[in-house]
Amino acid sequence: MEPILNNDPELSGVLAELKQREPIFHRPECGMTRADFENMTVPDFWEVGASGRRYSRAAVLDALEKRYATPHTDEWEACDFHCRKLASDVFLLTYTLIQDDIRRTRRTTIWQRTADGWKIVYHQGTVVQDG
Numbered sequence: 001m002e003p004i005l006n007n008d009p010e011l012s013g014v015l016a017e018l019k020q021r022e023p024i025f026h027r028p029e030c031g032m033t034r035a036d037f038e039n040m041t042v043p044d045f046w047e048v049g050a051s052g053r054r055y056s057r058a059a060v061l062d063a064l065e066k067r068y069a070t071p072h073t074d075e076w077e078a079c080d081f082h083c084r085k086l087a088s089d090v091f092l093l094t095y096t097l098i099q100d101d102i103r104r105t106r107r108t109t110i111w112q113r114t115a116d117g118w119k120i121v122y123h124q125g126t127v128v129q130d131g
Contacts, residue, residue: 007081007082007083008083008084008085011083011084011085011091014083014085014091014113015081015083015093017118018081018083018091018093018109018111018118019078019081019093019095021040021111021118022078022081022093022095022107022109023076023078023097023107024040024109024120024123025037025040025060025064026074026076032068033068034061034064034065037060037061037064038061039116040118040119040120041057041060041119041120041121042112042119042120042121043057044057045057045060045119045120045121045122045123046060046122047060047122047123047124047125048123048124048125049124049125050105050125050126050127074099074100075099075100075101076097076098076099076100077097077098078095078096078097078098078107079095079096079098080094080095080096081093081094081095082094082095086110089112089113089114090110090111090112090113090121091110091111091112091113092108092109092110092111093108093109093110093111094106094107094108094109095107096128097125103127104127104128105125105126105127105128106125106126106128107123107124107125107126108122108123108124108125108126109122109123109124110122110123
C-alpha cells in the first residue's frame, strides 16, 4: 500500500489545534460534562462506531454521561495524524488510536471552525486487523 501524503504545510496550525482535541471526548482539558460535550458538537453530529453501528448525537451524549459518572483512566496513544481542508472552515482529521496496547483503530473526525470555537461534525472509528 502506498503511504498517505504528508500534511499540507499551510494546515500545520490547524493540525496542531485539532491534535490537542483528539481523541474526542477523552481530553479533560476540553471538558468532561454533558454540557461540554454538547458544546463540542454541532446539533446534527453523528458517528459510526468501530462496530459499524451509527449513533446519534443524543445516544453519544447519553453514553458519555454514563461513562464519566464514575472516575476512570484510559491508556491511549494517538499517532499518525493527517489533516485535509474540505471547505473554508471544515477539516478532516485522521489518526490511529492505540487503546491499552491491545486495540488499534483508525479514527476520522470532521471538524468545523465556528465563531464559538471548534465543533465536531462527524466521527468514525474502524478497527485495524493488521498493523
